[in-house]
Every structure is written in structure tokens, then in C-alpha cells.
Amino acid sequence: MSYVSRLHKAFEGAVRLPLNPCTKYVIFSDCHRGTGNANDNFLKNQTLYMAALQHYLRTGFTYIELGDGDELWENRSMEQIIEAHTPVFELLSHFYRQKRLYLLYGNHDIVKKNRRFLAKCYSKYPCSCGNHTQLANKQLFTGIQVHEGMILEASSTPGIKIAKPTQLSKQPQVTQIYLTHGHQASLFNSTFWPLSRFLVKFVWKPLERLGFSDPTSAAKNYSSKVKTEKRLHRFAEKEGIILIAGHTHRPLLSETDLFYCNSGSSVHPYSITCLEIENTHISLVKWALATGSDMRLYVSREVLSGPISLT
Numbered sequence: 001m002s003y004v005s006r007l008h009k010a011f012e013g014a015v016r017l018p019l020n021p022c023t024k025y026v027i028f029s030d031c032h033r034g035t036g037n038a039n040d041n042f043l044k045n046q047t048l049y050m051a052a053l054q055h056y057l058r059t060g061f062t063y064i065e066l067g068d069g070d071e072l073w074e075n076r077s078m079e080q081i082i083e084a085h086t087p088v089f090e091l092l093s094h095f096y097r098q099k100r101l102y103l104l105y106g107n108h109d110i111v112k113k114n115r116r117f118l119a120k121c122y123s124k125y126p127c128s129c130g131n132h133t134q135l136a137n138k139q140l141f142t143g144i145q146v147h148e149g150m151i152l153e154a155s156s157t158p159g160i161k162i163a164k165p166t167q168l169s170k171q172p173q174v175t176q177i178y179l180t181h182g183h184q185a186s187l188f189n190s191t192f193w194p195l196s197r198f199l200v201k202f203v204w205k206p207l208e209r210l211g212f213s214d215p216t217s218a219a220k221n222y223s224s225k226v227k228t229e230k231r232l233h234r235f236a237e238k239e240g241i242i243l244i245a246g247h248t249h250r251p252l253l254s255e256t257d258l259f260y261c262n263s264g265s266s267v268h269p270y271s272i273t274c275l276e277i278e279n280t281h282i283s284l285v286k287w288a289l290a291t292g293s294d295m296r297l298y299v300s301r302e303v304l305s306g307p308i309s310l311t
Contacts, residue, residue, distance in 0.1 A: 004238075006191075007185070007235050014151050016152075017151070024278045025277040027066060027276075028272075030067070030249055030264070031049065031070070032070070032266070033081050033084075034084065035083075035084050041071075041267040046088065048272050048288065048289065049272055050091060052287045053088070054091065057094055065104060066104050066244070066263060067109065067182075068181065068247070069109055072109045072111055083125075086125070092141075102147070102150060105147070107189040118145075123141065125138055126138075154175045177244060182245030182262075185228045225248045229262075232245055233259055242260075245263075247262075251263065251264030251273040253282065261275060261282070271286050272286070273285065280311045281306065281307035281308060282310060284306055285304065287301055
């Protein structure tokens with residue numbers, strides 16, 4: 001099966017959400033939440049991520065995660081990941097209870113497509129209560145479904161006028177925005193993911209400590225990154241759509257070429273990135289630590305690109 005066929009399959013029966021001036025979405029990808037040990041790349045940015053989530057929860061955004069939210073190649077225990085990042089999952093559970101949480105799976109958490117795995121690991125989690133001498137099971141994402149693809153679809157809301165493509169502009173038709181992780185563009189990260197998972201856990205993880213890079217990783221290997229991004233862009237341009245993905249960890253939002261966009265990741269060295277869609281405009285946003293004039297540290301929100309109109 002070609003990468004084009006794999007991408008088409010990802011959107012078969014995809015869940016559809018409305019896209020209009022009243023909808024607000026924040027799109028994250030590649031958090032790679034781990035178990036809190038030295039290999040947990042998410043740990044250094046946990047504070048930034050929680051600050052961003054609190055902002056989006058308070059301001060009415062719907063949270064969409066494009067896959068690789070949890071690092072389930074290097075770690076097999078979802079329970080340990082939830083225990084290490086309990087405050088994060090408690091924040092996400094607030095989104096879920098308000099029906100403002102949608103999760104997609106990527107190659108590193110592809111096991112989430114298994115409903116039995118979700119029922120076992122994602123429904124409840126143990127938490128301390130009262131005098132901290134007892135553990136109680138608290139509701140997490142009971143009944144959740146994790147998807148491979150999602151479509152934001154423009155509705156017939158009065159006041160929204162959908163932009164039509166022209167041969168001169170070569171811009172996509174913004175009636176639908178397609179979202180997926182993007183691993184479908186790589187044979188090793190989609191069809192042969194069990195082999196890739198084995199190699200990551202038992203071969204490349206130890207070798208990375210010696211300075212070697214995983215040649216199959218779109219995030220760590222430059223040539224693999226470029227090849228994956230070209231394929232995703234080619235697919236979106238051929239279909240005449242906007243395609244939002246993650247996987248390569250390289251954020252992208254271009255005012256002159258909207259076919260392919262990337263939300264980046266939450267494991268950048270000093271920041272996290274995401275895409276915001278609000279009032280039919282899309283923006284690429286960075287959250288990072290900054291220093292004020294009084295020398296106090298604070299969490300800053302910086303718009304890297306946009307807002308770009310989708311109408």
C-alpha cells in the first residue's frame with residue numbers, strides 16, 4: 001500500500017467537527033509524555049504545557065492532539081505515564097468532561113486504536129485522597145475513542161464565506177481541514193511499526209547515548225524529515241486540501257502555501273508549539289519561559305505565524 005493510500009484510509013469514516021466563526025480549536029502533537037525518568041523528553045516542558053492547557057481550558061478552546069501524545073514505544077506501561085504526569089491528565093480530563101477533547105494516534109501510541117487498551121488504561125487512574133493513606137480510582141477518559149484522522153468541516157453559518165481556489169493562487173479550498181499524525185507517509189512508521197518499535201526500544205535508544213541518530217525517525221533524522229514533509233505536502237496539494245500533521249516535530253504555517261501545516265511538538269529544547277484556530281483564522285503559537293523587566297520568570301505566548309484567514 002502506498003503512502004497516498006494509507007493517508008486516504010486514515011480519513012475513511014473520520015470524525016467531523018464544525019469549522020465556523022464560533023469554533024475554537026487548539027492543536028498539539030508529539031508530546032511524548034514518558035514515565036518521568038531521564039528519557040522523558042516531555043518532562044522539561046511539563047510546566048509550559050500545563051500553563052498553555054490552563055489558558056485554553058479557561059478561554060473555551062477545544063483540545064485536539066494529533067498523535068504521539070504518550071511515549072509507548074520506549075515505555076509499555078500507560079499507568080506509569082499517567083502516574084508521572086497526573087496533573088496533566090487531570091487537566092485533560094476537564095476538557096474531556098466538557099466534550100472538548102479529541103485524540104488521534106500516531107506511530108508511538110498506535111496501540112490506542114485498540115479499544116480494549118483504552119478501556120483498561122484510559123478509563124480510570126489511581127489518585128491519593130483524604131489523608132493520603134488510601135488510593136481511589138478516579139474517572140479519566142471513560143468511553144473515549146482515539147482516531148487516526150479527523151476533519152474540520154465548514155458549516156453553513158451565516159457570515160462565513162468559504163474561499164474558493166484559483167489557478168493563480170494555488171491555494172487549497174477551505175471547506176475542509178484534514179488532521180492526522182503524518183506517520184502514514186513513512187512505511188517503517190506505519191505498516192512496519194512493530195519492527196520500528198522494537199528497534200527504537202532495544203537498538204536505537206541505547207545507541208543514541210553514543211551519538212547515533214535513528215535513521216527511521218522523521219523527528220531525529222533530517223533526510224527522513226524532509227522526505228516525509230514533501231510527501232504530506234504533495235498529498236495535500238494533489239487533493240486540494242489543508243492537511244495539518246505532526247510527526248516531524250517541525251512547526252510550519254506559511255501564508256503563501258497553506259496546503260501543509262505542522263503543529264510542531266511539546267519536546268522542543270526550550271518551548272512548545274501548537275496551532276490555534278479561532279474566528280476562522282489559524283495561527284502558529286509558541287509557549288516558552290521569558291524574563292520580565294523585574295527579573296521574574298513567566299510563561300509567554302508568542303504568535304510565530306498568522307493569524308491567517310481561512311475565509
